[in-house]
Amino acid sequence: MEIFPALLSVVTDPVLLLAILLAAVVGMIVGATPGLTASAAIAMLLPITFYMPPLFALAFLYVIGKSGRYGGSIAAILFNTPGTAASAATQLDGYPLARLGKAGKAMKVATISSIIGDFMGDIMLVIGVGFIAALALKLGPPETFAIYFAAFVVIGSVIGKSILKGLASALIGILVAMVGLDPISGEERYTFGSFELSNGIGLVPLMIGVFVLGEVFAQFEERRKTANPTEDDTREVESNKSFDDGNSLTWQEYKPCLPHALRGGLIGAGIGVLPGLGSAIAAFISYGEGKRRAKNPEQWGKGALEGVAAPEAANNAVSGPSMAPLLTLGIPGSTIGAILLGVFLIHGIQVGPTLFLTDKELVYKLFACGIFGIAAYGLIGYFGATQVARLILKIPTQVLYPLIFLTTFVAAYSARGSLFDVTVMTFAGFGGWLMRKYDFNVAAFVISFVLAKGAEETFRQSMLMSDGGALIFIERPIALAFLLVGLAAMAFRIRGIMKDRKLASGGLEDA
Amino acid sequence: MRAILEGIVLAVLSIAALWGAWQVPSASTGETWAGIVPFGAALGLLIISGLKLACVRRPATERAADSPIADDASLQVIGLFLLAVIYQQSLQWFGYLLPTALVAPVALYAFGVRSWIGLALSAVLCPLIFHIVFFELLGVFPPFGEVFDLLDAIRE
Numbered sequence: 001m002e003i004f005p006a007l008l009s010v011v012t013d014p015v016l017l018l019a020i021l022l023a024a025v026v027g028m029i030v031g032a033t034p035g036l037t038a039s040a041a042i043a044m045l046l047p048i049t050f051y052m053p054p055l056f057a058l059a060f061l062y063v064i065g066k067s068g069r070y071g072g073s074i075a076a077i078l079f080n081t082p083g084t085a086a087s088a089a090t091q092l093d094g095y096p097l098a099r100l101g102k103a104g105k106a107m108k109v110a111t112i113s114s115i116i117g118d119f120m121g122d123i124m125l126v127i128g129v130g131f132i133a134a135l136a137l138k139l140g141p142p143e144t145f146a147i148y149f150a151a152f153v154v155i156g157s158v159i160g161k162s163i164l165k166g167l168a169s170a171l172i173g174i175l176v177a178m179v180g181l182d183p184i185s186g187e188e189r190y191t192f193g194s195f196e197l198s199n200g201i202g203l204v205p206l207m208i209g210v211f212v213l214g215e216v217f218a219q220f221e222e223r224r225k226t227a228n229p230t231e232d233d234t235r236e237v238e239s240n241k242s243f244d245d246g247n248s249l250t251w252q253e254y255k256p257c258l259p260h261a262l263r264g265g266l267i268g269a270g271i272g273v274l275p276g277l278g279s280a281i282a283a284f285i286s287y288g289e290g291k292r293r294a295k296n297p298e299q300w301g302k303g304a305l306e307g308v309a310a311p312e313a314a315n316n317a318v319s320g321p322s323m324a325p326l327l328t329l330g331i332p333g334s335t336i337g338a339i340l341l342g343v344f345l346i347h348g349i350q351v352g353p354t355l356f357l358t359d360k361e362l363v364y365k366l367f368a369c370g371i372f373g374i375a376a377y378g379l380i381g382y383f384g385a386t387q388v389a390r391l392i393l394k395i396p397t398q399v400l401y402p403l404i405f406l407t408t409f410v411a412a413y414s415a416r417g418s419l420f421d422v423t424v425m426t427f428a429g430f431g432g433w434l435m436r437k438y439d440f441n442v443a444a445f446v447i448s449f450v451l452a453k454g455a456e457e458t459f460r461q462s463m464l465m466s467d468g469g470a471l472i473f474i475e476r477p478i479a480l481a482f483l484l485v486g487l488a489a490m491a492f493r494i495r496g497i498m499k500d501r502k503l504a505s506g507g508l509e510d511a
Numbered sequence: 512m513r514a515i516l517e518g519i520v521l522a523v524l525s526i527a528a529l530w531g532a533w534q535v536p537s538a539s540t541g542e543t544w545a546g547i548v549p550f551g552a553a554l555g556l557l558i559i560s561g562l563k564l565a566c567v568r569r570p571a572t573e574r575a576a577d578s579p580i581a582d583d584a585s586l587q588v589i590g591l592f593l594l595a596v597i598y599q600q601s602l603q604w605f606g607y608l609l610p611t612a613l614v615a616p617v618a619l620y621a622f623g624v625r626s627w628i629g630l631a632l633s634a635v636l637c638p639l640i641f642h643i644v645f646f647e648l649l650g651v652f653p654p655f656g657e658v659f660d661l662l663d664a665i666r667e
Contacts, residue, residue, distance in 0.1 A: 189546065190528075213595070220622065224583070399624060401622050
C-alpha cells in the first residue's frame with residue numbers, strides 16, 4: 001500500500017501541511033462566496049503554481065477544489081444562495097434549517113457528511129486507481145480513442161440543459177484545440193498566417209478567460225440587472241443571526257443522518273468515476289434517493305438534517321474518484337480535473353497509465369495531501385464555518401470583482417510572459433460569458449479542448465494501424481463497447497428529456 | 512428568434528471551420544490527413560446547427576415568448592469587454608503600470624464604487640501591488656510598452 005509511506009512523507013513536511021491548510025481556507029472562502037467557484041480560483045492561481053514544485057502546485061489546487069466543494073454548503077445554508085451548483089441540493093433543507101434557528105446544526109451535519117463522503121471517495125480512489133491504470137496500460141489506440149469518444153459524447157450530452165448545445169460546445173472546444181501546427185505532420189491549421197496562432201491556444205489563458213473573466217462579466221451583468229448597482233448585495237443572512245444559535249450537534253441528532261451520508265458517499269464515488277457527470281448530479285441523485293428511503297420524507301424540504309447529510313456526502317465523494325479517469329487515462333472528469341491536467345502538463349508530467357510507472361510516488365503523495373486536505377477543511381469547517389460566513393459577508397463584491405478583473409490580465413500574462421495570451425484570455429472571457437448567457441456548456445467546451453489533442457493522436461494512430469479503415473473501432477470489442485456506452489448515454493438522456501417534455505407538453509427545442 | 516440566431520451562428524461557425532480544415536494540405540503517402548479531425552468536428556457542428564434550426568419550427572406564439580437577444584445589461588457587459596480589449600492592447604503600447612492605473616478606477620466605478628478617494632487610491636495601489644506580487648516577488652518579466660513605459664521612466 002503506497003499510500004502509507006506517502007502519508008508519512010506529507011505529515012513530516014510542515015511547509016506542505018501549511019500549503020494544504022492555506023488551500024483549505026482559500027477553497028472554503030471561494031466556495032462559500034456566491035458567484036465565485038473553485039474552478040475560477042484554481043484557474044486564477046494556476047500561473048502562481050508555475051513557480052512551485054509539482055507536488056506543492058498539485059496539492060494546493062487539488063485541496064482548493066475539495067474544500068471549495070464543501071464551502072458551497074456554507075453559502076447554501078446561511079445565505080440561501082448555493083456557492084456551487086452541487087450545493088443547490090443542500091440548500092433545499094439547509095436554508096429552512098437556518099430559518100428554524102438550526103444553522104449551526106445544519107453546518108455541522110454538512111461538515112461531518114462532507115468529510116465522510118470525501119474520505120469514502122478518496123479510499124475508493126486509492127484502492128481502485130492502480131487497477132484501472134493496470135488495465136489502461138493494456139489498451140491500444142482504438143480503445144483509447146473509443147474512451148475519448150465516449151467522454152466527448154457523455155460530457156456534451158449529459159451536462160447542461162440542452163444536448164444539442166452541449167455537443168456543440170464540445171465540438172467548438174475540439175475546433176479551438178486544433179488551432180496551430182499539427183503535431184504529426186507540422187501542417188498549419190486555422191492559423192491564418194499568424195505566428196502566435198501557430199503555437200496554438202494556451203490552456204492557461206483559455207481557462208482564466210472562460211472561468212474567471214467570463215464569470216466577472218456574468219456577475220457584472222447580474223449587478224446591472226438589479227435596481228441599484230451601487231448597493232452591495234444584502235444577503236438574507238443579515239437578518240438571520242441563527243448561525244450563532246443551536247451550534248451543538250449531539251450523536252442522537254446525527255445518528256439518523258449517518259446512513260444517508262454513507263449512501264450519499266457511495267453514490268458520489270460511483271458517479272465521480274464517470275467523466276462529466278460531476279457533483280451536482282451526484283448531490284441531487286443522493287437527495288432524491290435519501291428522500292425516497294427516509295422515515296420522515298414529509299420533513300424533507302422543510303428542514304430535515306438528513307436532507308443536508310445526503311447531498312453533502314455525495315457532492316464531496318465525487319472529488320476523489322473524479323481523479324481516476326484523469327490520472328489513468330488522461331481524461332479529466334470535471335473542470336477542476338481539466339485544470340489539474342494543465343498543471344501536470346506544465347510541470348512536464350505525462351498523465352495516463354504510464355504515470356503510475358514514472359511518477360507513482362507523486363501520485364500517492366497527492367492522494368495523501370487530499371486526505372490531509374479533508375481533515376483540514378473538516379476541522380476549520382466544524383469549528384469555524386460561522387467565522388468564514390462572517391468574513392464572506394464583509395467582502396465588498398463591488399471591490400472584489402474589479403480586482404479579479406484586473407488579476408485575470410496579469411495572471412494570463414504571467415503564465416508564459418506573453419501578451420498574446422492576454423488577448424486569448426480576453427476573448428475567451430467574452431466567449432465564456434456568451435456561452436453562459438445562451439446556455440451553452442462551458443465545462444464541455446473546456447474539457448473537450450483539453451481532450452482533443454489526445455483524441456486526435458489516438459484516432460490517427462488507429463487509422464494508420466488499419467490503413468485508413470474506420471472498422472477497427474467496431475472490430476475490437478473493448479473499443480466497440482465504449483462507443484456504445486457513449487451512444488447509450490446520449491440515448492438515455494434524449495429519452496429522459498423527451499419524457500420530461502411529454503409531461504410538461506413542451507416542444508423539442510431543448511432536446 | 513433567439514434559437515434561429517443561435518442556429519445561424521453555429522452554421523456560420525461550422526462552415527468557416529469546414530473551409531479552414533479544407534485548406535490543410537493533403538497528407539503524404541503513409542500518413543493521415545492533418546485536417547481530418549477539424550473537418551470531422553466542423554461537419555458535426557454543421558449537423559448540430561441544422562438540427563437546431565430544424566427544431567425551431569414552433570408556433571409563433573411560443574417563439575414570441577423567447578427572451579430578448581440583448582438587453583441593457585448585456586450592452587453594458589459588451590462595454591466592459593471593450594474596456595478589457597483596450598486594456599490588453601494598451602499593455603502592449605504602454606507597459607503594465609500606466610494602463611492598470613487608468614483601468615483600475617474605471618473598473619471599480621463600473622462595479623458601483625463611488626468613493627472618489629477609493630478610486631484615486633486604486634489608481635496607485637492596484638498597479639503597485641500587482642507589480643510587486645507578480646513582477647518582483649514571482650519574478651515575471653513585465654510587459655514592455657512599445658510607445659511609452661512608465662516603469663522604464665521611473666527606473667531612469
